[in-house]
Amino acid sequence: MSEPEGLQGVPEASEKGTAYGQYAGFEDLDAERLRRRRSEKWRAYPPDVLPAFIAEMDYDLAEPVREALRAAIDLGDCGYANPAGLSEAFALFCAERGGWAVETGRVFLVPDVMAGVDALLTLLTSPGDGVVINPPVYPPFFAHIRNAGRRVVEVPVVRDEGRWTLDFPALEAAFSAGARAFLLCSPHNPTGRVFSRDDLLTIAELSTRYGVAVLSDEIHAPLTLPGAEHTPFVSLGDEAGRNAVTLASASKAFNVAGLKCAVLVAGSEAMRRRLSLLPASCQFGAGLLGVVASIAAWRSGGPWLDRLIEQLDRVRGEFGKLLAERLPEAVYTPPEAGYLAWVDCSGLAPGREPGLSPASVFLSRGKVALGDGRDFGAVGEGFVRVTIGTSTRLLTEIADRMAAAVRA
Ligand SMILES: Cc1ncc(COP(=O)(O)O)c(C=O)c1O
Structure with missing residues (x-):
């Protein structure tokens, strides 16, 4: 064989x-x-x-990640990051594993997911704006929003017969009160909850109605376990994704967080144009070995x-x-x-x-x-x-x- x-x-x-x-x-x-x-x-x-x-x-x-890293080291290939091949490898991975047809022109390299969050908060919101999160949630969400001079708006997840779920009435109240962005953790860290497609469609509908940008952190998505099905937010289509970005990385699934490579995927053509204004530091803050490892992971892992x-x-x-x-x-x-x-x-x-x-x-x-x-x-x-x-x-x-x- x-x-x-x-x-x-x-x-x-x-x-x-x-x-x-x-x-x-x-x-x-x-x-x-x-x-x-x-x-x-x-x-x-x-x-x-x-x-x-x-x-x-x-x-x-x-092993494919190890081999790619060894080859890069042997070649002395440790200069500044260049994203060539990254979006294609990511698109291949998404098509093979989730049936998601990623448009490679909408994929942008960032150093890591939280650097992507920082860049998006700067690009899509203004100082003092409210940014919604769902505690309990990945602790740096609080600090990054505050460090960007934005306001943390907490809409906790709630336990429903042992399962953690989004509180949609509270989410709508936060949106209608003027929040400008929603930093969604999908799948949710720390509860491990995978939100359903219907949940995401509801978020899309609310975010469109109230003009809220959705930043969907999907770093844990490749590790969706049997019995659950993850839906990438921007795969919902251009209408739902008009004001949305999915943040993805090989770092959690392939244990390469220290190598510094993640991607942003614009949910629409309008968002792609906005992301084209990302600063050059997004590309050059990323690690070349992270790019090498991510391409190997996505293509052959x-x-x-x-x-x-x-x-x-x-x-x-x-x-x-x-x-x-x-x-x-x-x-x-x-x-x-x-x-x-x-x-x-x-x-x-x-x-x-x-x-x-x-x-x-x-x-x-x-x-x-x-x-x-x-x-x-x-x-x-x-x-x-x-x-x-x-x-x-x-x-x-x-x-x-x-x-x-x-x-x-
Ligand atoms: C939900 C979530 N987002 C972001 C990160 C950090 O990602 P990065 O190292 O790419 O900034 C983590 C790390 O555990 C995480 O769990």
């Missing part, structure tokens, strides 16, 4: 002969080796702390991504079992996309002590670093975010340390 493009010579996972068969590679993680990494995940805390706080997976890079999604599907279930056994008071709804688990720990005694949060207790008593729910907005009080993109063994260690902290 011929091997998939870019994967020639890579041993089949099952040949490694571990108990995990096809998941080998994702399951064969060595904590000591991981601790040699220089990334924020592995350097922010002392070595006795197990880190699961930041959105970085523990898995090794996809599909088979690896399929196996990763199987792994994440498995670990989201494993984590539920571990919590049920060790911390039955914790409330967890498995994510529909990505590798972040949003866990309600408000029923656990330690986090309720004055001045303490569950995350601070897990860190001090259990030596496990988790995302502190309070950083995701006031509605995150009592929650932790756990990065579960790791092996079953390390996931078990995370849960054991959480349980030990509660017992301590």
Whole structure:
């Protein structure tokens, strides 16, 4: 049988002969080796702390990405970024995986998603304008809006029978009160919710009615898990996308966030014209190795991504079992996309002590670093975010340390 493009010579996972068969590679993680990494995940805390706080997976890079990076290094190809081939590779990836026909002329290189958000806020809104977000939400959303001199308008997501949903009446109230932009997190970090096409159509209708720009951060979309279906906002068509931009990147799905490459996709011809005014720093702030890695990931990373999604599907279930056994008071709804688990720990005694949060207790008593729910907005009080993109063994260690902290 011929091997998939870019994967020639890579041993089949099952040949490694571990108990995990096809998941080998994702399951064969060595904590000591991981601790040699220089990334924020592995350097922010002392070595006795197990880190699961930041959105970085523990898995090794996809082979096509590694090969492309090695080739660039061997060539001394570390100059300024040029986007040649990037929009075509992105369009191929979107067509193959989501049936989304991206117009390559509407794709713009930016250094990363948050730099794209900064550029869009400057381009599409004015100082003092309200920008809507849905807490609990990715913490830098708050800071980037404030740093741009815009106003944060909070419209929290609400729990509906365990599932997090958008509060459309509150969203409409915020739009009608004068908000100028909506920074949508789709899929939603930290809840892992994938919004339905109908949800997005409602947003499009409201944003058109009130003249609100939609900035749709879809960084976690390639990691949509079985049972859910992600709709790229700007795939809804030119009318819905008239005042919209989708922000995308290979960085979360392929674990290359430090390489600095993301794209903006204009939802209409009018928006394309506006994005053509983006400053040159958008291109030159991006990393060439990020462009190289993204092209390789989007062109040849599909088979690896399929196996990763199987792994994440498995670990989201494993984590539920571990919590049920060790911390039955914790409330967890498995994510529909990505590798972040949003866990309600408000029923656990330690986090309720004055001045303490569950995350601070897990860190001090259990030596496990988790995302502190309070950083995701006031509605995150009592929650932790756990990065579960790791092996079953390390996931078990995370849960054991959480349980030990509660017992301590
Ligand atoms: C929803 C969301 N947006 C943006 C980012 C950051 O992306 P970038 O590093 O491309 O700015 C993250 C990182 O975890 C994220 O979860």
